[in-house]
Amino acid sequence: xxxxxxxxxxxxxxxxxxxxxxxxxxxxxxxxxxxFKAIKDAQEMLPESEYILPQAxxxxxxxxxxxxxxxxxxxxxxxxxxESPNLDGEPPQAVIGxxxxxxxxxxxxxxxxxxxxxxxxxxxxxxxxxxxxxxCSRAGEGCFCTSAGYAxxxxxxxxxxxxxxxxxxYAAEVLSDKGRQLAEKFGSLFEKVEATPPVEVAxxxxxxxxxxxxxWLDKHFDDPLWLEIAARCMGCGTCAYGCPTCHCFDMVxxxxxxxxxxxxxxxxxxSALFTKHGSGHNPRxxxxxxxxxxxxxxxxYYLEKFGLRACVxxxxxxxxxxxxxxxxxxxxxxxxKQA
Amino acid sequence: xxEAVEELRALARDLLAKGTVxxxxxxxxxxxxxxxxxxxxxxxxxxxxxxxxxxxxxxxxVYLTRSEVTKRGKVGIVVKGCDARAVTGLLQxxxxxxxxxxxxxxxxxxxxxxxxxxxxxxxxxxxxGKDADAHHLACDYVIGKAAVPDAQKExxxxxxxxxxxxEALPLAERWAFWQEQFGRCVxxxxxxxxxxxxxxxxxxxxxxxxxxxxTSAHTxxxxxxxxxxxxxxxxxxxxxxxxxxxxxxxxxxxxxNKKMAKAVLQHFKYRAGNDPTAAPAVKTFELSDENxxxx
Numbered sequence: 001x002x003x004x005x006x007x008x009x010x011x012x013x014x015x016x017x018x019x020x021x022x023x024x025x026x027x028x029x030x031x032x033x034x035x036f037k038a039i040k041d042a043q044e045m046l047p048e049s050e051y052i053l054p055q056a057x058x059x060x061x062x063x064x065x066x067x068x069x070x071x072x073x074x075x076x077x078x079x080x081x082x083e084s085p086n087l088d089g090e091p092p093q094a095v096i097g098x099x100x101x102x103x104x105x106x107x108x109x110x111x112x113x114x115x116x117x118x119x120x121x122x123x124x125x126x127x128x129x130x131x132x133x134x135x136c137s138r139a140g141e142g143c144f145c146t147s148a149g150y151a152x153x154x155x156x157x158x159x160x161x162x163x164x165x166x167x168x169x170y171a172a173e174v175l176s177d178k179g180r181q182l183a184e185k186f187g188s189l190f191e192k193v194e195a196t197p198p199v200e201v202a203x204x205x206x207x208x209x210x211x212x213x214x215x216w217l218d219k220h221f222d223d224p225l226w227l228e229i230a231a232r233c234m235g236c237g238t239c240a241y242g243c244p245t246c247h248c249f250d251m252v253x254x255x256x257x258x259x260x261x262x263x264x265x266x267x268x269x270x271s272a273l274f275t276k277h278g279s280g281h282n283p284r285x286x287x288x289x290x291x292x293x294x295x296x297x298x299x300x301y302y303l304e305k306f307g308l309r310a311c312v313x314x315x316x317x318x319x320x321x322x323x324x325x326x327x328x329x330x331x332x333x334x335x336x337k338q339a
Numbered sequence: 340x341x342e343a344v345e346e347l348r349a350l351a352r353d354l355l356a357k358g359t360v361x362x363x364x365x366x367x368x369x370x371x372x373x374x375x376x377x378x379x380x381x382x383x384x385x386x387x388x389x390x391x392x393x394x395x396x397x398x399x400x401v402y403l404t405r406s407e408v409t410k411r412g413k414v415g416i417v418v419k420g421c422d423a424r425a426v427t428g429l430l431q432x433x434x435x436x437x438x439x440x441x442x443x444x445x446x447x448x449x450x451x452x453x454x455x456x457x458x459x460x461x462x463x464x465x466x467x468g469k470d471a472d473a474h475h476l477a478c479d480y481v482i483g484k485a486a487v488p489d490a491q492k493e494x495x496x497x498x499x500x501x502x503x504x505x506e507a508l509p510l511a512e513r514w515a516f517w518q519e520q521f522g523r524c525v526x527x528x529x530x531x532x533x534x535x536x537x538x539x540x541x542x543x544x545x546x547x548x549x550x551x552x553x554t555s556a557h558t559x560x561x562x563x564x565x566x567x568x569x570x571x572x573x574x575x576x577x578x579x580x581x582x583x584x585x586x587x588x589x590x591x592x593x594x595x596n597k598k599m600a601k602a603v604l605q606h607f608k609y610r611a612g613n614d615p616t617a618a619p620a621v622k623t624f625e626l627s628d629e630n631x632x633x634x
Contacts, residue, residue: 030523033589055587056525065525066556141371231407232377237527238587254553263555266525273545287407318370322533322585323377323397326370 002196003172005162007047009189010170013132014096015042016186023093025061027054036061036095048097048164052140053314057102057244058095062125063109065241065266069121069251073259087124094130094182101145101312103133103157105244111306112247121264130178133158134170137200142315144207144328150312152202163199171196207328208335210299210309215339217300221292229330230291232323237268239317239325245298245310248274269293295330343445343483344391347417350443350480352386354415360441361412364402366395373452377402381411389417396450398581400425400535403435415441418478419450420463424577424612425535427476431619432575434538444468444478446485457580460498462489474614499601505594521561523588526554530582530592531568536575543567565595573599574620577612 005013014024018039026045028037034051036058037044068085075081095103106126113122135153136143145151155161159179162170172190174183183190240246250267254260267274270290276282284290302310311327318326347365354360367378367388375394379402380386400422402408418426423444429435444466449458464485467475496503505513528544531537544552544564552567553560569592576596583592603609609620 031589066560227407231379231405232402233407234401234529234532234585236529236532236585237525238529238585241525241527242587250554252550252554254550254555265555268527271528287405320587322529322581324369324371324374325376329370 002193003174003183004165004191004193004197005170005172005189006191007168007170010096010162011042011045013186013189014039014045016189017094017096018042020185021091023061023091025058025093025095026097027051036098038093045097048134052136052138052143053099053102053316055320056242056316057105057314058098059105059109059244059247061093061095062106062129063113063122063247063249063266067121067264068261069264070262071259072255072262074257085121087121090124090128092128092130093125094132096132098131098133099136099314100133100152100154100156100158100161101143101150101314102244103131103161104150104154104312106131106157108245108302108306108308108310108312109247111302111308115306130159130182131157132160132162132179132182135161135163135199136202137164139202139204140315142319142328143204143313144315144331145313146204147206147208147210147328147331148309148311148313149210152204153199163201165197165199169197171199208332210331210335212335212339213299213331214303216334216337217296219339221296225333226288226292229333230288230325233270233287233291233325234322235270235272235287235290236322237266237270238320238322239294239327240268240270241266242316242320244312244314244316247310269297291325295327299331340391340393344389346482347391347443347445348386348389350482351380351389351415352383354441355381355386356383359413360415362408363415364399364408365389365417365443366391366397366399369394379408391417391445393450393452395419395445395447396455396584398422398425398533398535398579400429401533401581403429403440403535404538409439413439413441415443417443417445418466419445419447420466421457421461421577421579422535423463423466423476423478425579427612427615428536428575428577428619429538430476430615431617432536432622442476442478442480444481446481446483448485448487455580457578460490460493461487462492464489473616476615495601495604499597501594502597502601505598517562518558520590521565522558524556524561524565524590525588526556526561526564527587529585529587530590533581533585534572534576535579535581536572536577537568543571565590565592569595569599572596574603574607574609575611576600 017024023038025036026039027034028039028044028046034054036054039045071083072080113119155175159176161173165171174180248267250265252263275284298310351363355363362381364379366375367390369375375390377397377399378388399416446465464487466478466481468481469477471477552563580593603620607620
C-alpha cells in the first residue's frame with residue numbers, strides 16, 4: 001500500500017490545518033523574495049514547482065532570531081520580579097513544502113540544544129513542529145546535499161516526505177508518529193493506492209568526498225590556505241543567518257529602571273566581536289581565523305562531539321554571500337588535498 | 340572587455356613580479372554563472388585568474404582598510420569610476436595613504452545583466468587617469484575607454500525622485516513602510532561590512548558601556564540601527580549601492596542613503612567622493628555658518 005496526495009489537496013491540507021488552529025509555515029512571496037512565512041491563507045503557499053529553496057531556512061520558527069527568555073520588573077519596594085515566557089500556549093505548527101536539506105537540519109540542531117543544557121525554548125517549539133517536506137525533482141545551482149552526506153530525497157527530520165509523481169500528485173512517505181497522526185487526522189486528503197507510482201527525484205553528482213574533509217582539517221589548523229580563501233570574507237552574518245544549522249546566539253539585557261527583558265539573539269562566528277574577551281584580547285583576531293572556525297565547527301568539532309556534520313549542503317551560504325565565498329568550492333579544494 | 344582583461348592581467352602580473360605591490364585586489368571567477376568574486380592575489384602567476392566582465396559589481400575599495408589585505412604589503416586595486424569615489428572618501432578621511440596604493444581604473448560601460456539602475460545614470464564610465472586635475476582622483480593606470488557616453492548631470496528632482504516618492508507619503512504610511520522594511524532585518528550587518536566607508540574598528544552598535552543601540556533584531560532595534568547607520572554615512576556615502584546588494588532581506592537601503600545625500604547637497608552643496616581636495620561636509624565648519632550651534 002502507498003499513500004498519495006494531490007497538489008490540490010496539499011493546499012487543502014494547509015487550509016484545514018489553519019482552520020484547526022495550526023501555525024502553517026510555507027514558502028511564500030515576500031516582495032521579490034521567496035521566504036518561509038507563517039501564512040494566513042493557503043493561497044499564499046507557493047506551488048512546489050515555483051521554488052527550489054526559500055532564501056533562508058525555516059529555523060527561525062524553532063530558533064527565533066530574537067527571543068525574550070526572561071522578563072523582569074521591579075515590584076513593591078524595588079524587589080525584582082522574574083517571569084519566564086511560557087510557550088505552552090503556542091499553537092502546534094507545521095512546515096509544509098520545505099526541502100529535505102532543511103528538514104535534516106532539525107536532528108542536527110537537536111544535538112546542540114539538547115546537549116549539556118536542554119534548551120526549553122527550542123524544544124517547546126520543536127515538539128510542536130511537524131515537517132512535511134517535498135523531495136527535490138530538480139537541483140539548484142548551488143546545491144551540494146549529496147556531497148554533504150544527504151540526498152534530494154533524504155528522510156532525516158521529516159515527519160512526512162512527499163515525492164513528485166506524474167499528474168500533479170505526490171507519493172507520501174509517513175516517517176514518524178507525528179506524521180502518522182497528521183495523515184490520520186487529515187486522512188480524507190490522502191489517497192491509498194496499491195503501489196507507489198514512479199517518482200521524480202533530482203540527480204546530483206557529489207562534488208567531493210566528504211570523508212576526506214575532516215582528516216585534512218585535523219592536521220591543518222595553521223595552513224596558509226585559510227588566508228588564501230578567506231581574506232576576502234567580509235565578516236557579516238549573511239551565511240550564518242541563512243544557514244539551517246548555524247545555532248550560535250548572544251544573550252543581551254534590554255531594560256530601563258522599571259524592568260526589562262533578557263534576549264537570546266542570533267550571533268555569528270564571522271563577527272569580530274564574537275570571540276572578543278572582556279580583557280580586550282581576541283583569540284580570533286582576523287577574518288581568516290573566523291572563517292576557519294566556521295569550517296572547523298561544521299566539519300570537525302560538531303562531528304567529533306555529536307557524530308553529525310553541521311552542514312546539509314543547501315548552498316545558501318554561497319548564494320547569499322556578498323563576496324560569493326564558495327563553501328562547496330572550499331570543501332572541494334580541501335577534499336582534493338593530501339591530509 | 341576581452342582586450343581590457345588581458346591588459347589588466349599583464350599589468351597585475353608586472354606590478355606583483357616587480358614588487359611594486361605585494362597584494363593585488365581584483366575580480367575572479369564566481370561560484371555560479373552570472374557572478375564574480377573578489378580575488379586577492381600575492382603572486383604574479385595568479386594574475387591569469389583575474390576576470391573583467393559585466394558582473395564585477397563588488398566595490399573593492401572596502402579591502403583598502405582590511406588588515407587581512409593590508410598586512411601583506413602595498414596594495415594594487417581595481418576600481419570602476421564609481422568605486423573610485425569610495426577611494427576618494429577614504430583618502431579624504433585619512434584612512435588610506437595615497438602612496439600605499441596603486442589604483443587601476445577600469446573603464447566600464449555599466450554592470451549587471453540587466454544593467455543596474457545606477458549604471459544608467461553613471462557619469463564616470465571612464466575613471467580619471469594621471470592627467471586628471473587636482474579635483475579628481477587620479478588613477479595610476481586606466482584600462483580601456485568606455486563605449487558608453489557619460490550621462491548628463493540630472494537635476495536634483497530626477498536624481499532624487501525615489502526619495503521624493505517616500506517623502507510625499509503621509510507620515511503614517513511612511514512609518515508603516517519602514518516598519519515593514521526594517522521588520523525584515525536580521526542584523527547580519529552585511530550592509531555595514533561591505534561598505535567601504537564603514538571602516539570603524541568598533542561600530543557604535545558594538546559599544547555596550549553604555550549600550551547605545553539595541554543589538555536585537557526586533558523592529559525597534561532595527562529602526563535604531565538603520566537610522567544610525569544612515570546618519571553616520573550622511574555626507575560620506577558615495578552611493579555605490581553595495582549595502583543594498585548585500586542585504587539578504589532586500590531592504591531598500593539606498594533610499595535612506597540618498598535621503599541623507601540629498602539633505603547634504605541641499606544644505607552644504609557637497610557631494611561625497613567627488614573631489615579629493617574638498618573638505619568633507621561633516622568634517623568642517625565655518626564661523627560664518629548661519630546656525631549658531633557651531634559657535
